[in-house]
Amino acid sequence: MGVCSSATMSLLRDNFTGALRPWARPEVLTCTPWGAPIIWDGTFDPDVAKQEATQQNLTIGLTVFAVGRYLEKYLERFLETAEQHFMAGQSVVYYVFTERPGAVPRVALGPGRRLRAELVVRERRWQDVSMARMRTLHAALGGRLGREAHFVFCMDVDQHFSSTFGPEALAESVAQLHSWHYHWPRWLLPFERDAHSAAAMARGEGDFYYHAAVFGGSVAALRDLTAHCARGLAWDRARGLEARWHDESHLNKFFWLHKPAKVLSPEFCWSPDLGRRAEIRRPRLLWAPKEYRLLRD
């Protein structure tokens, strides 16, 4: 069981494991080679995790970008389902980054929950909207968001919550296993392979392929992560390069160099296109269908 056993984990105050039970899911990997828990349904006690978070009186940030047509298409459902499922009972501050703060839907918020609409300039290419997030998040984490939240999750808007996404997901740094790739052999994973890119990973490098639609951690850890990725993106741009999966490639490089303290199973961000799988018991976020022609021209 190694360092993922509950005895060891309870010593890590900032790892809201809720009495971890890695043995409850013998059919899947529940611990990384460096000893971080991989959280699957049944391996944690959501009530204990909730109690731990409540005792510490945490404020949890949730950032999301809704630029261009993504605002009308996805934002309302994302926020409404977050109100049902994201950190229920905790104090939460949503940060919505958009070029049209006035168009943000007025979703009814529970007690202790706030929403801030932050103005961003609209980049022309969708890839640039996606990549610019790292720089914007870095600035926000150094400003009000960083002052009012203890932990922050950063998410894509083209998805909605379908089940509890609670404090069991919190840790110093949190990465999401990509639902398309979690069972692929390592050499096939779509890391950036161009050695000139700041996101470059050599053959044999890389632990898992992580999904940029969900990552999180403490404010300090996310300041480091976003600084690293923004720097890598700027470095590439100055050389006329663009990594294969944009900001996600740089995120994967960061988590290769700085191992996440907690990893979320694909249940936490599942693609319904993949159909039913025995190990996916309870998806917590579901991707929206990719309707790129409607959104990206």
Ligand code: UDP
């Ligand atoms: N995004 C946006 N407007 C755009 C492009 C992207 O708001 O024109 C934001 C939005 O939050 C989206 C995220 O950036 O979920 C990442 O882009 P997308 O989801 O299209 O990338 P994919 O998940 O397909 O890689």
Ligand code: MN
């Ligand atoms: Mn997306």
